[in-house]
Amino acid sequence: MQLTLEFGGGLELLCESKKIHSVNVEPQNGAAKLNMKDLLLWVHTNLIKERPEMFMKGDTVRPGVLVLVNDCDWELSGQLETSLEEKDVVVFISTLHGG
Amino acid sequence: MEFNRGDSEASRILRDIQALKDTKSGIEHKLSVLEARLQEINLQDDAVSNGSSAPSSTVDSGFGNGLTPDMIYRYSRHLLLPSFGVEGQANLLKSSILVVGAGGLGSPALLYLAACGVGRLGIVDHDLVELNNMHRQIIHTEAYIGQSKVESAAASCRSINSTIQIVEHKEALRTSNALEILSKYDIVVDATDNAPSRYMISDCCVVLGKPLVSGAALGLEGQLTVYNYNGGPCYRCLFPTPPPTSACQRCADSGVLGVVPGIIGCLQALEAIKIASKIGEPLSGRMLIFDALSARIRTVKIRGKSVQCEVCGDHATFDQEQFLEFDYEKFTQSPLSASPLKLNLLPSDSRISSKEYNERIINGEAHVLVDVRPAHHYKIVSLPKSLNIPLSTLEGRLPEVSSALKEEEELNGIVSDSTAQLYVICRRGNDSQRAVQYLHKMGFTFSKDIIGGLESWANNVDRNFPTY
Numbered sequence: 102m103q104l105t106l107e108f109g110g111g112l113e114l115l116c117e118s119k120k121i122h123s124v125n126v127e128p129q130n131g132a133a134k135l136n137m138k139d140l141l142l143w144v145h146t147n148l149i150k151e152r153p154e155m156f157m158k159g160d161t162v163r164p165g166v167l168v169l170v171n172d173c174d175w176e177l178s179g180q181l182e183t184s185l186e187e188k189d190v191v192v193f194i195s196t197l198h199g200g
Numbered sequence: 201m202e203f204n205r206g207d208s209e210a211s212r213i214l215r216d217i218q219a220l221k222d223t224k225s226g227i228e229h230k231l232s233v234l235e236a237r238l239q240e241i242n243l244q245d246d247a248v249s250n251g252s253s254a255p256s257s258t259v260d261s262g263f264g265n266g267l268t269p270d271m272i273y274r275y276s277r278h279l280l281l282p283s284f285g286v287e288g289q290a291n292l293l294k295s296s297i298l299v300v301g302a303g304g305l306g307s308p309a310l311l312y313l314a315a316c317g318v319g320r321l322g323i324v325d326h327d328l329v330e331l332n333n334m335h336r337q338i339i340h341t342e343a344y345i346g347q348s349k350v351e352s353a354a355a356s357c358r359s360i361n362s363t364i365q366i367v368e369h370k371e372a373l374r375t376s377n378a379l380e381i382l383s384k385y386d387i388v389v390d391a392t393d394n395a396p397s398r399y400m401i402s403d404c405c406v407v408l409g410k411p412l413v414s415g416a417a418l419g420l421e422g423q424l425t426v427y428n429y430n431g432g433p434c435y436r437c438l439f440p441t442p443p444p445t446s447a448c449q450r451c452a453d454s455g456v457l458g459v460v461p462g463i464i465g466c467l468q469a470l471e472a473i474k475i476a477s478k479i480g481e482p483l484s485g486r487m488l489i490f491d492a493l494s495a496r497i498r499t500v501k502i503r504g505k506s507v508q509c510e511v512c513g514d515h516a517t518f519d520q521e522q523f524l525e526f527d528y529e530k531f532t533q534s535p536l537s538a539s540p541l542k543l544n545l546l547p548s549d550s551r552i553s554s555k556e557y558n559e560r561i562i563n564g565e566a567h568v569l570v571d572v573r574p575a576h577h578y579k580i581v582s583l584p585k586s587l588n589i590p591l592s593t594l595e596g597r598l599p600e601v602s603s604a605l606k607e608e609e610e611l612n613g614i615v616s617d618s619t620a621q622l623y624v625i626c627r628r629g630n631d632s633q634r635a636v637q638y639l640h641k642m643g644f645t646f647s648k649d650i651i652g653g654l655e656s657w658a659n660n661v662d663r664n665f666p667t668y
Binding site for chain 2: 103109110111120145154156163164165166167169172173174176192194195196197198199
């Protein structure tokens with residue numbers, strides 16, 4: 102399934118400073134659908150090149166990271182259980198504190 | 201002699217500079233006395249013409265809308281906006297807004313809030329104006345370097361609009377004074393630069409029931425949202441658990457393009473104005489994300505108020521008393537004032553001061569100096585003959601350290617029973633300690649860190665060495 106993944110707020114530094122990634126991810130373990138839980142593991146394995154602890158904690162993103170599925174907070178779509186569809190845009194953004 | 205001539209010319213210039221500086225501070229003092237006197241006179245005049253001492257009060261001027269002729273003229277372009285009009289301006293003139301932080305975000309926010317006619321505008325900051333602030337903190341001028349940011353910002357605001365009330369809070373915001381300060385304002389603008397302040401300000405706004413306009417900027421990105429507005433989420437609804445300290449980068453370490461906080465600060469002023477004048481839809485339950493490099497602004501939908509939020513949720517019991525006792529520095533594991541980290545990882549015999557290192561250079565000691573800063577830092581300034589191996593690449597570049605040591609030993613004709621020394625330096629002396637820790641583990645047990653890094657070199661050895 103074709104997805105666009107974006108990293109911001111400094112998270113792009115974990116994946117070779119590339120902000121936008123067009124990727125192909127298939128549902129895992131013969132499941133019919135791909136959900137965010139699967140995608141996080143896929144990103145962790147395939148895109149995160151350094152300091153993985155800055156991206157994930159346990160089975161979810163670390164505190165301070167907002168996840169947006171099609172410009173909408175994943176809290177509103179079921180977090181890890183959010184199912185993804187063809188051409189979805191998933192944004193991972195670290196909250197900023199500077200000023 | 202050449203040297204003496206240069207020396208006496210330098211001291212003459214230094215004397216001239218000092219004399220001019222003395223004159224300048226004399227003039228500045230006279231100016232501030234006159235400005236204070238002028239404000240007193242203005243206040244008295246207002247009191248006479250309005251029958252009130254508050255310059256923000258909109259006592260009926262006889263034209264039926266509460267605006268004086270001067271106000272009508274000054275704010276005419278606002279009044280001409282059908283969706284803003286007299287009502288929007290009158291609401292603005294009656295409102296009070298507190299801006300926490302007179303830095304990169306606070307600068308444009310304060311300028312616009314003063315200009316637009318917010319009745320009472322408060323500024324909180326404990327910092328002084330520094331030269332390295334000037335590229336983004338555009339409310340300050342060179343004349344104020346070394347002086348209080350609040351005084352500097354207040355003077356700029358007054359010079360734009362002398363008819364509003366500007367309140368100076370020259371102190372760091374802490375739990376002990378936050379309730380008292382914030383309670384005097386209708387709206388709070390968070391223009392701070394660190395995580396504990398952001399949690400503290402949000403919690404305080406929840407406890408006092410104030411809307412919070414929150415902005416942040418770093419590098420080439422910015423974020424903006426409105427918390428605790430009309431049943432919307434608070435900062436903790438979004439971020440119940442604080443991020444690890446390593447994820448909280450500071451402008452002083454990571455850099456920031458000056459105009460980026462400028463844009464976010466302007467948007468903060470806009471959101472505050474919308475709330476104060478009661479127009480439009482404030483950015484609550486949504487977040488604006490700005491990426492300067494791609495020139496993209498996206499506004500995303502974020503979660504609403506969390507039922508489980510420990511501060512504003514349905515079962516939350518967080519009150520003023522708990523706020524006063526809450527330790528925000530412990531909660532976020534970082535200090536409220538964004539002072540640089542000072543690690544102490546090494547035993548004292550593995551560290552030397554910048555002065556000692558200078559003596560060793562003078563004594564001609566055979567040594568290698570490894571500078572572990574990132575390459576783009578090294579390009580700004582570096583010590584002569586230092587070897588740049590960024591900390592993140594040290595692991596793979598140990599052979600370079602070994603061969604540099606060997607080369608130095610050969611150059612100095614050192615025989616096998618003694619070796620060249622190995623020193624490690626960075627910007628402030630934290631990464632150099634991490635590097636030495638690693639080098640010790642990898643067999644370079646003689647390596648030493650230079651305490652306080654290049655900053656200490658500039659302060660204690662070579663005053664002309666640039667700092668950044």
